[in-house]
Amino acid sequence: MSDRPELEQSPEEKKPGRLGSRLFREITGVGVDWRSAMLVPLLAVITALIVSAVIIAITDVDALRMWGSKPGEAAAETFGTIRDAYVALFKGAFWGLKAFSETLIAAAPLILTGLSVAIGFRAGLFNIGPEGQMLMGGLAATIIGFYFDLPAVIHLPFALLGGLVAGAIWGGIPGLLRAKTGAHEVITTIMLNWIAIRFIDWVLKTSFVQQGGRQDPVSKNVRPSALLPRFFDDPTIRLHAGVIVALLAAAFIFWLLYRTTIGYQFRAVGYNPDAAHYAGMKVTWMYVLVMAIAGGMAGLGGANQILGPLVRATPGFSAGIGFDAIALALLGRSHPVGVVLAGLLFGALEAGGREMQVATDVSIDLILVVQALIVVFIAAPALIRAIYRVRTGGEAERITKGWAA
């Protein structure tokens, strides 16, 4: 890259951490101007879909067999498979109320956990713990959901709030450890994920939580008064109010980050903790607060799953959504609006992938490949720029110089 020599020229850049933080910003999208921030994800998604089409082609054995004898038909067959797969993917995600409902259901927890990771990135923190925070939040929502017998107007908000608070506590612990001892949040959040996973395994077997009459680890059912209400009477259209919770949460995070002093301080800490400290901000306190809010969002995501589609807790009900969230926050450039869009895209891939497998026998595992490729291209913005010869290079250079100075 052309900016390499400039790195050499500046003695500042040689300090360890400088290059890391520049890369961090470019990957997470923090501090990148919005046009470049939009362009790279868009191109990454398109590239991932193109590469996946190639993968569909080379895994279509019937067509591959034909290449030797009838290349014309083979080409038509291959093209047909790719077209059918992507048409099914689109239809399964957006065609009709039921399909779109499935997309939104899948998107809601992804948006909430994505916000959790994104707000961490904004403040320069890696929250790798949404999975554990989700589990703890979901567990709190489960217990409030089955233990209390309250009218729905109180019960549902209470259960959601319980999820939020439990997630905030679980997220706040690594923040506190970072502030008080300097223990890095990447390590502590990952470890707390495992503690949460094993804790859920244990707690589901206790007589207080376990469903009566069952030997297996499954919680009691949440009372109907705590469930997120559905929009339609048709039992096959499962869209529930969780998507509204997710959108409100995104709006809240946007407001917090860009319209409040606290949000300004978060971002200042993210840009340069030393300068923020010099400017009189309590950086250590910020770490705790950011991680607690991040944990709260993930906890809300867990509560959303329990009070929405699941109704009861089982081991590992978070199902890896907390890890998908990291990819999602990267794709969404750590911006609340970006996270909502990325959440919708990932939700659409999930809902559409099912239809793709049913209709065309293209394995749903391809969706994981698409998601993984998106992350690869996001994490290597230089690659995307090189492929498409995008002129954002100039802008990036200017930004780089700005930081180096």
Place this chain on the structure above:
Amino acid sequence: MMRRRLALVALLAVFGLVVAACGDDDGGTTAAPTTTAATTTTAAPTTTAAPTTTAPPETTTTAAPIAAKICEITDVGGIDDKSFNETAWRGMELARDQLGVEVAYLESQAATDYRPNIDAFVNEGCELIITVGFLLANDTALAACDYPDQKFAIIDQQPEFYPGSPWADADGNPLCDFSQVRGLTFATDEAAFLAGYLAAGMTQSGVVGTFGGINIPPVTIFMDGFVKGVRYYNELNGTDVQALGWNPDTAEGLFTGNFESLDDGRAFGENLNDEGADIVLPVAGPVGLGTAAAAQERGFLVIGVDADQYLTAPEFAGVWLTSILKNMDVAVLNTITNVLNLGSVGNLYVGTLANGGVGLAPYHDLEGTVPADLAAAIEQIKADIIAAGGLAAFLTS
């Protein structure tokens, strides 16, 4: 996370298959089979194997019109787990080859997928939907109530009505009429008992071990029968072989907590081996493959589950002492036959030693190491269990 790694491996494997498939293209292209390459190639060698499969491999598929579409939904272990889901899928493939039905499957990535997967197949017009496993019980029950005309079969579950049952409300009353749902259940402990007896007779160290995926009845029934078999051996022969990993009296034991992580399978196998166990029974679908890999490196033996894993996972051929067969393929084929011939799913299916629904796989490479009198004793116990009409009756007699 583990699924992610699996997916990557699967992708590489598929790529390998493609390369292999291209190699034998001699221009003699045949009509396209409808399933994907991965499933046909992995399942092909296994069909001839299980002693109870009724499929003569030479059965010629006549170009009959497609009778019906039969659909399978896996749990999170995936269709190619070389064990649980794959055995059920083999029954689907037998039905495709013998009965000319169209078959399809959907893999569940998470518990939230079960219901949408069922809905997707209902919309697809599947004549019969087979949900593979205990974990799908709640969603199968609710879907069966929402679609009273849709035929279902569920493995390891049957509509039962007690408080806390997936099929009943809080008072134990049925959620709805489940006459279109067939339970496919297995007295797996009968076969596991034989495996426990075998392990106790084969161990050099005097210690054997087991662990499960999740603490649910269809898993623990393996461990239960296994440990009881070990105890029975001790009782009969005056030995003191220890069985680690499961206590039938307290219903507590070792569990990985998932059906996905091969790494957990390795770790649990190594831990049991460190504790002295030289024969390990992993009851966790694909997780057991991790144990087999550890066994191959360290030189202990593993007992397979569900399918004859000597055949489904031949890369670990030397470590499979035997396998506890749970012939879900027979049950699935039987149900599909019922649907086609009778128009209904049929009554509850219970696989036993007597009807061949469960059994012990051959010893294969280790045939020579199993003493003749031990093998004979196992045959005798098997006959006695069948004669007594079940394991419980056998043990009390």
